[in-house]
Amino acid sequence: xxxxxxxxxxxxxxxxxxxxxxxxxxxxxxxxxxxxxxxxxxxxxxxxxxxxxxxxxxxxxxxxxxxxxxxxxxxxxxxxxxxxxxxxxxxxxxxxxxxxxxxxxxxxxxxxxxxxxxxxxxxxxxxxxxxxxxxxxxxxxxxxxxxxxxxxxxxxxxxxxxxxxxxxxxxxxxxxxxxxxxxxxxxxxxxxxxxxxxxxxxxxxxxxxxxxxxxxxxxxxxxxxxxxxxxxxxxxxxxxxxxxxxxxxxxxxxxxxxxxxxxxxxxxxxxxxxxxxxxxxxxxxxxxxxxxxxxxxxxxxxxxxxxxxxxxxxxxxxxxxxxxxxxxxxxxxxxxxxxxxxxxxxxxxxxxxxxxxxxxxxxxxxxxxxxxx
Numbered sequence: 001x002x003x004x005x006x007x008x009x010x011x012x013x014x015x016x017x018x019x020x021x022x023x024x025x026x027x028x029x030x031x032x033x034x035x036x037x038x039x040x041x042x043x044x045x046x047x048x049x050x051x052x053x054x055x056x057x058x059x060x061x062x063x064x065x066x067x068x069x070x071x072x073x074x075x076x077x078x079x080x081x082x083x084x085x086x087x088x089x090x091x092x093x094x095x096x097x098x099x100x101x102x103x104x105x106x107x108x109x110x111x112x113x114x115x116x117x118x119x120x121x122x123x124x125x126x127x128x129x130x131x132x133x134x135x136x137x138x139x140x141x142x143x144x145x146x147x148x149x150x151x152x153x154x155x156x157x158x159x160x161x162x163x164x165x166x167x168x169x170x171x172x173x174x175x176x177x178x179x180x181x182x183x184x185x186x187x188x189x190x191x192x193x194x195x196x197x198x199x200x201x202x203x204x205x206x207x208x209x210x211x212x213x214x215x216x217x218x219x220x221x222x223x224x225x226x227x228x229x230x231x232x233x234x235x236x237x238x239x240x241x242x243x244x245x246x247x248x249x250x251x252x253x254x255x256x257x258x259x260x261x262x263x264x265x266x267x268x269x270x271x272x273x274x275x276x277x278x279x280x281x282x283x284x285x286x287x288x289x290x291x292x293x294x295x296x297x298x299x300x301x302x303x304x305x306x307x308x309x310x311x312x313x314x315x316x317x318x319x320x321x322x323x324x325x326x327x328x329x330x331x332x333x334x335x336x337x338x339x340x341x342x343x344x345x346x347x348x349x350x351x352x353x354x355x356x357x358x359x360x361x362x363x364x365x366x367x368x369x370x371x372x373x
């Protein structure tokens with residue numbers, strides 16, 4: 001496949017087009033365009049050569065329109081009458097050089113070599129930027145897949161545990177009650193629905209067409225209790241819900257902040273298991289209003305977090321879990337969600353006997369809204 005040469009648009013006002021040196025033609029595809037032609041947009045366009053007797057406001061507008069649509073371009077002004085004001089306007093938007101018109105009529109002049117280096121430099125920069133953009137896109141796709149995998153791990157584990165329980169019951173008791181089967185089926189259905197909501201939330205992250213809604217803190221805690229009910233019963237963990245202000249209402253994407261809270265609570269659960277804490281195990285969720293701020297906290301008594309870990313805890317790909325168990329993106333993703341989508345903050349406070357994650361959300365003018373039950 002022949003490699004696409006960078007494109008240069010050659011604007012001219014009469015039939016006397018520039019004669020191009022052979023080395024210049026090998027480096028670039030030069031497309032002659034009369035001044036009254038429509039805009040030409042192509043990802044390989046790297047510059048414009050303007051071969052006119054004098055610049056005009058309308059021609060400047062055409063050049064600026066191309067630059068706005070194409071992006072980073074170089075402009076070579078070849079005129080008989082140099083107009084500093086118009087040239088300055090163009091130079092503010094794109095890299096611009098000015099040459100006397102007659103100098104480029106001679107294909108042997110050094111100006112052509114300089115012009116080739118000028119446009120080649122822009123072509124290399126554009127190629128590099130395109131490669132970076134594509135690499136960034138590929139990385140964002142990978143990060144999204146990692147986030148989905150991370151968020152799906154919990155419901156998948158719960159579904160697996162429930163399926164094992166059903167098989168054990170069936171082997172022990174050949175006449176398993178239909179109510180038990182129905183209960184397990186409903187639980188599995190809830191977890192699958194949860195996975196679907198997670199996927200929708202992540203794939204729609206940052207899209208303008210998503211609809212924000214007003215919801216109460218009680219709706220959040222109801223979802224959280226439902227999500228962790230079976231797991232906490234088996235692991236003997238008490239989830240304490242302490243809502244000090246019943247009128248807390250949040251405006252935003254409910255599923256996103258729900259995912260953040262589930263992530264934090266799940267980390268607290270992992271801390272109890274990882275530190276092999278015996279006796280009473282409690283995770284406390286607290287919600288209150290402090291002036292113009294909503295405060296949410298998730299606190300555990302699982303032994304605290306060492307200082308060297310606290311410094312890195314929100315960094316992407318940092319994980320204290322075994323390889324293959326954690327991706328190290330849960331807390332990073334949670335912090336991004338709180339900061340970017342809700343304009344708030346997520347911080348960690350550690351104590352000798354445990355740790356607390358604190359979320360602060362600005363109330364803005366939400367106190368003036370009325371929630372309809």
